[in-house]
Amino acid sequence: xxxxxxxxxxxxxxxxxxxxxxxxxxxxxxxxxxxxxxxxxxxxxxxxxxxxxxxxxxxxxxxxxxxxxxxxxxxxxxxxxxxxxxxxxxxxxxxxxxxxxxxxxxxxxxxxxxxxxxxxxxxxxxxxxxxxxxxxxxxxxxxxxxxxxxx
Numbered sequence: 001x002x003x004x005x006x007x008x009x010x011x012x013x014x015x016x017x018x019x020x021x022x023x024x025x026x027x028x029x030x031x032x033x034x035x036x037x038x039x040x041x042x043x044x045x046x047x048x049x050x051x052x053x054x055x056x057x058x059x060x061x062x063x064x065x066x067x068x069x070x071x072x073x074x075x076x077x078x079x080x081x082x083x084x085x086x087x088x089x090x091x092x093x094x095x096x097x098x099x100x101x102x103x104x105x106x107x108x109x110x111x112x113x114x115x116x117x118x119x120x121x122x123x124x125x126x127x128x129x130x131x132x133x134x135x136x137x138x139x140x141x142x143x144x145x146x147x148x149x150x151x
Contacts, residue, residue, distance in 0.1 A: 017054045021071075024060065028073060031111045035078045036060070036071050039109075042117060043068065046124040066131035068124060081106040088126050092119035 015023070021040065025033040043050055043062045050068070053061040060071040067083035082088065085095060085105025094116065097106035109115065 017052045020054045021052060021060045024058065032073045032078050035109055036073060038115065039071055039078065039080060042120055043124055046121045047128050064128045064131060068127045076110060078109045079106050082127055084127065084130055087130055088123060090123065092116055094119055094123055
């Protein structure tokens, strides 16, 4: 079973993180809830050891060695924001929002949109691979040694 974290400002309501996410899906009671549930299931299938979190006053967050993505819901869109999306290859062109930044990228899903599940699964796994490589020092390089003047 996956771990759960409440996160900063995440203590709204009672219950586990899973229960909070399930309640959000149920309260939406329309295509957004269905889409959030589908995205959640894809993430759980792609990364069985994913950690679900509830942050920023009610945003589902999925993590593994760092944030993979969030699942925000708005009136006309379900937004998956990938924390390090700008560093990910996106050969299928899933990213369609937040393209101007240097760090994040997002996928806005509108009512009636279909998700390319294979491409999304690959993107999720790539985000995990990036997180684990960063944590292992893969992108940070060797430690820097500072020396005083004249040494």
